[in-house]
Amino acid sequence: MDIQGLQKLTLLDWPGRVACTIFLGGCDFRCPFCHNRDLVTGPLPAAMDSGELLAFLAKRKGLLDGVCVTGGEPLLRPGLEGLLEEIKALGFPIKLDTNGSHPQLLARLWSLGLVDYAAMDIKNSPERYGETAGVPGLDLGPIRESVSWLLEGHVDYEFRTTVVRQFHDSASFRAIGPWISGARRYFLQAFIDRDTVLRPGLSAWSREEMEGFAALVRPSVPAVELRGI
Numbered sequence: 001m002d003i004q005g006l007q008k009l010t011l012l013d014w015p016g017r018v019a020c021t022i023f024l025g026g027c028d029f030r031c032p033f034c035h036n037r038d039l040v041t042g043p044l045p046a047a048m049d050s051g052e053l054l055a056f057l058a059k060r061k062g063l064l065d066g067v068c069v070t071g072g073e074p075l076l077r078p079g080l081e082g083l084l085e086e087i088k089a090l091g092f093p094i095k096l097d098t099n100g101s102h103p104q105l106l107a108r109l110w111s112l113g114l115v116d117y118a119a120m121d122i123k124n125s126p127e128r129y130g131e132t133a134g135v136p137g138l139d140l141g142p143i144r145e146s147v148s149w150l151l152e153g154h155v156d157y158e159f160r161t162t163v164v165r166q167f168h169d170s171a172s173f174r175a176i177g178p179w180i181s182g183a184r185r186y187f188l189q190a191f192i193d194r195d196t197v198l199r200p201g202l203s204a205w206s207r208e209e210m211e212g213f214a215a216l217v218r219p220s221v222p223a224v225e226l227r228g229i
Contacts, residue, residue, distance in 0.1 A: 001077070024069065088114055158186065159186045176217060187224070
């Protein structure tokens with residue numbers, strides 16, 4: 001299986017763990033603010049294959065205490081289950097990032113013991129979800145199913161929203177709070193403009209404004225924090 005990228009060390013991607021992050025290409029969303037344009041629109045050449053990745057991980061036993069798998073949307077990759085099995089066989093816990101569009105696959109991987117922590121993006125309020133995901137007319141059924149499944153507490157998890165001035169406002173968070181009420185963790189991530197963003201010209205809210213959005217969510221989700229600001 002081709003691996004499109006590897007960050008050999010991260011202290012941010014999995015709270016409380018020293019981890020590495022694997023990047024897999026391909027996505028079924030086209031979020032205008034996505035930083036990984038080449039992973040989404042592809043095809044991005046492979047940085048390594050699964051054999052090279054596993055050799056790297058074998059040398060990092062005792063140094064890393066987690067492997068993060070992100071994209072793109074990792075659940076689109078046909079070889080994902082086998083890759084996670086091989087990572088698990090080396091003794092590493094796994095964090096999986098997902099946009100929530102494949103709830104049955106997420107539940108299956110968890111049932112096989114292949115996911116220890118899940119991070120799901122909440123793109124926006126239901127009313128603006130398709131616009132924010134770059135997929136007009138998006139069917140929210142799978143997204144709602146993933147949210148409900150995570151809220152049931154099967155696996156340790158977080159929800160997160162990348163907050164962009166052109167897509168998010170107070171109404172967004174007044175709607176998101178009740179939707180994910182009782183969530184274990186919810187992060188509001190500051191948008192950072194880069195050359196690799198899908199749509200140029202987007203901008204961030206200030207820290208004070210982000211704190212205001214967090215306050216709107218806190219009655220429903222006490223454990224809401226800012227990230228990246």
